[in-house]
Amino acid sequence: MDPFSPEGELLTIHNAFHGGQYSAVINHDTSGLSAENSIPSRVYKLRSQIASSQAEGIAAELEGEDSPDLAILKAYAEYSQGNTEDSVKTVESLVEASPDNATVQIIGATVLHVEGRSEEALTLLSKHQGNLEAVALVVQIRLSQNRTDLALKEVLNAKRWAQDSLLVNLAESWVGLRIGGERYQQAYYVYEELAQAPSTSTPRALIGQAVSELHLGRLPEAEVALQQALEKNPTHGDALANMIVLSVLAGKEFDEYLSSLQNAAPSHPFLTNVAQKSELFDKAAAKYTAKVGA
Incomplete structure (x- = not known):
């Protein structure tokens, strides 16, 4: 694919986002992109802002937008800033109204998974049509469920039609580190x-x-x-x-x-996991506290 074509430029943004190059995505000049690619590129830019803890202001920027892609990103920006109750309701509404929209699938499944509703997230992702990010997210969820077998199956299926994709290679690496x-x-x-x-x-x-x-x-x-x-x-x-x-x-x-x-x-999973394990240890140890005296 020509990297200077509209499709090639969008692929460059896609790879930069999934490679963690959020600043590069945010600063990428997308003025020359076609109308067809303008929303996908804007989605990557907004997601990069959220991933870079720059979600403040996104909700106001997207106020009144009726595109499902932008509406769910508005909800996700609010969710990332702690307004979870209202934003989850919005996500649920968008998932029900636009379950076939790729951005709704990815962001909706992400929020549902974080909320502990992984099976609902997987059901939503099962509706994807050749979306490699959906595949990668399914793999992540399966690994979080300790279902390495199902994660591997997902990767092997994707390799049949997307052998050289960055996301497929990364997903295969995640599974490999577990196996x-x-x-x-x-x-x-x-x-x-x-x-x-x-x-x-x-x-x-x-x-x-x-x-x-x-x-x-x-x-x-x-x-x-x-x-x-x-x-x-x-x-x-x-x-x-x-x-x-x-x-x-x-x-x-x-x-x-x-x-x-x-x-x-302070809410990093490593810290919360250590705190949970410490609490469980203290509870277990308390049962065996030596009794002094008669």
Whole structure:
């Protein structure tokens, strides 16, 4: 595909978004795109703003927009800022009214999954027509359910019609990191290529490379990748969380990284998971408290 054609330019934006190059997407000049591609490109720009914690103002910008794509992004922007009750109702309404819209499927399923309604999210995503992002999201949900078998099945089906897609390669890497064995090395190759390419060398790619290195037992190499990720974004939650894990494995101090994570992303899954495990441990330990005296 010609990268300078309207379709090629949209693919460039698509790959930049899924590679974590949110600033590049936000700043991309889309004035030359056709009317057909204007809404998809605007969707990527708005999603990049939300992913970059720049959702403030999006709701006002999209006020009165009747396109399902933009309406659901307005709700998602509000959801990301904590207005969950009203925005979930809006998402539910849009899912019911426009279940075949690709943006509604992706954003609607994302919100439903976060709300603990994963089966509803999967039902919505099952309506997609050749949407690789829907495939990737199904894989993520299946992995969160510990259904690696179904996640692998989804990847293998997608590879029949989208062998060289960035999203399919990433989804296969996610599954490979769960399966283990020789698939750790395969996942590493995917992330290494992304991390070394100027257009996709983002904290996300470097973290993926580091996680692969951790599974392969290559701690020094993993540390280098995570340091590079933190140089690009010192407050990246996933980079900090994985640096804590690496430090524990290497027997190093991690208090600085823990403090940074608590300040940068206090609701990060790593922190909430540790808090839950700590609470469960305290409850279990309380049952066996030594009794002193008669």
